[in-house]
Amino acid sequence: MRYVRVEFTFPPAVRHPMHDFLDEGDGWRTELLTWRRLPDETLVTLFRVVAPRERYLERLRTVEPIDRFETAPGDEAFYLKAYERLGGPLEAFLGAFEDTEFLSVPPVVYRSGGRLSFGLIGPPNQLRDALSAIPEPIEVTIERVGSYGGGRRLAGVGLTxxxxxxxxxxxxxxxxxxxxxxxxxxxxxxxxxxxxxxxxxxxxxxxxxxxxxxxx
CATH class of the missing domain: 1.10.10 (Arc Repressor Mutant, subunit A)
Incomplete structure (x- = not known):
């Protein structure tokens, strides 16, 4: 199986408000663990959040597309299940991979500076078309291409x-x-x-x- 790890950089104009929030603290990040679309097109997501819980939730309540959410405690973090209505560049970003055979290798990691990175398993001949469908001005950087060997390690080499x-x-x-x-x-x-x-x-x-x- 072919594996590729990609980093995307979202400029402020198309960045999700909660992604923008990560710039306020050193080492803050969120990890998207799983997600699905409901029949009404609502996106349901499960995140592991490494940031101050109350500050994060206070900001989350101001994000209009968030219909509702629930949380659970975790070690040095907390878990967030959110229901959200997307649109615009973020909707187009997800759509770039919908008609391909690619599978995401979680976690999908959000960091400061509008950076989002994750691994994909899929046919190399579909990669160019998928990445070319990413809407401007989102920047695309291919960090790694190789064979998938399983496990979480390949989803992100431990670099500072x-x-x-x-x-x-x-x-x-x-x-x-x-x-x-x-x-x-x-x-x-x-x-x-x-x-x-x-x-x-x-x-x-x-x-x-x-x-x-x-x-x-």
Whole structure:
């Protein structure tokens, strides 16, 4: 089975209000565990939320498309079941995958900066069409392509936010071009750190990615 991990970046104009909320705290995130459509087109979702519960729910009550919700406690987080009416770019985003054979590998992880990432299993020949149907101005980044070996690990290699930022900057400045056109110093300038710190982030991230790939 072919596996691809994709990250999408939603600019503020098309970002869900609760996704926007994650910018207010360090390390806050939500994980979409499962979902389904009801006959009336309502989207029912189950989230694991890593954020202050009362602040999150206070904001959630102001989101008009949310019809109702219920919560349950969890370890260092809480669980949220919500009923929502979607529309616009978010509706089109979900629709890009509806007529394909792709299956999502949970969790679907929402982070600060409008980032959303998840894994997909499906035919490689359908990937281009699915991603081309993603509405603008949502940005698409393919983070990984390979064979699916099962388990939660492939749904997200354990990188820190600083390591991910260093990898993104490295790709952007040409550090991974062949031949290489960017340096560690360029990466350091992009992430506002010293070259030694940027180099350490890159080495640790690369080691984690290699280990994950070879353990498939």
């Amino acid at each position: 936010e600083r390591q991910r930022a260093a990898l993104r900057a490295a790709r952007r400045v040409g550090y991974y071009d062949v031949p290489r056109t960017g340096s560690v110093a360029d990466v350091a300038a992009a992430v506002e750190s010293s070259p030694s710190t940027a180099g350490a982030h890159l080495r640790k991230a690369e080691a984690a990615l290699v280990d994950a790939y070879l353990d498939e």
